[in-house]
Amino acid sequence: MNILISNDDGILARGLSVLGEVCASLGQVTVVAPDREQSGTSHSLTLHRPLRATRRPDGAFQLDGTPTDCVLLAIGMLMPQKPDFVMSGINHGQNMGEDVFYSGTVAAAMEGLVAGIPSIAISYAGSDLDTLETHKDGLRKLLQHIVSVKDFPKETLLNINLPAIPGDQVKGVKVTNLGSRVFSEEIALMKDPWGKDIYWIGGGRITWTGGADSDFRATSDGYISVTPLHMDMTNYGLIEVVRQWFPGD
Secondary structure (H helix, E strand, C coil): CEEEEECCCCCCCHHHHHHHHHHCCCCEEEEEEECCCCCCCCCCCCCCCCCCEEECCCCCEEECCCHHHHHHHHHHHHCCCCCCEEEEEEEEECCCCCHHHHCHHHHHHHHHHHCCCCEEEEEECCCCHHHHHCCHHHHHHHHHHHHCCCCCCCCCEEEEEECCCCHHHCCEEEECECCEEEEECCEEEEECCCCCEEEEECCCEEEEECCCCEHHHHHHCCEEEEEEECCCCCCHHHHHHHHCCCCCC
16 A cells, blocks of 8 residues: 655654654555645645755655645656555644644645545644654554545545544544634734834634534544545535526526
């Protein structure tokens, strides 16, 4: 089994190293990751300059582009054949609710899905990376189970969030839906050295909401959250409603 690994925290990220170690027990691993942090880049592509892929001593490729660039270039140029799975992460921080629209981690996995390859995005809902290391065995068992599934749905991306607790305290796995998060005081107004206004996005406080089956609730309760996602964003429940807006067409 050939597995492509990428991320958005960069080639030196500890989460990438943990995922590489876990996946090495599942098959042949190819790592193509950004040469610097690319958090929040979503599904952006680099279209107005060339990209450079550098082979590191450990065999991994570092790319001066986005997570989506990494997966696109890996599949199209750097790997002799398409991987069987694309795995992205492990992100330093959760990717739940609306995070999936901003996350470079999820976008890298989504690019694999665009290419018709089963894909998995993995994030850690905590900040203590020493604790992340304790999830290796549990994550290995989970991924082994997933890659062994027969007839894995071609149009499905699995978004996995590990809870911010030691691995031996995880209660199990829950299949979830996306919760929701609300930022307060997200934009900070500051002054530059010349007294002009500048703005900093990404601060403030986050409030999470979600029902019993949400990703937020699962990780809060000590479970690994697994949320199936797909690319079709059509709101099928509104198709007939919107058609009525244009009765003559």
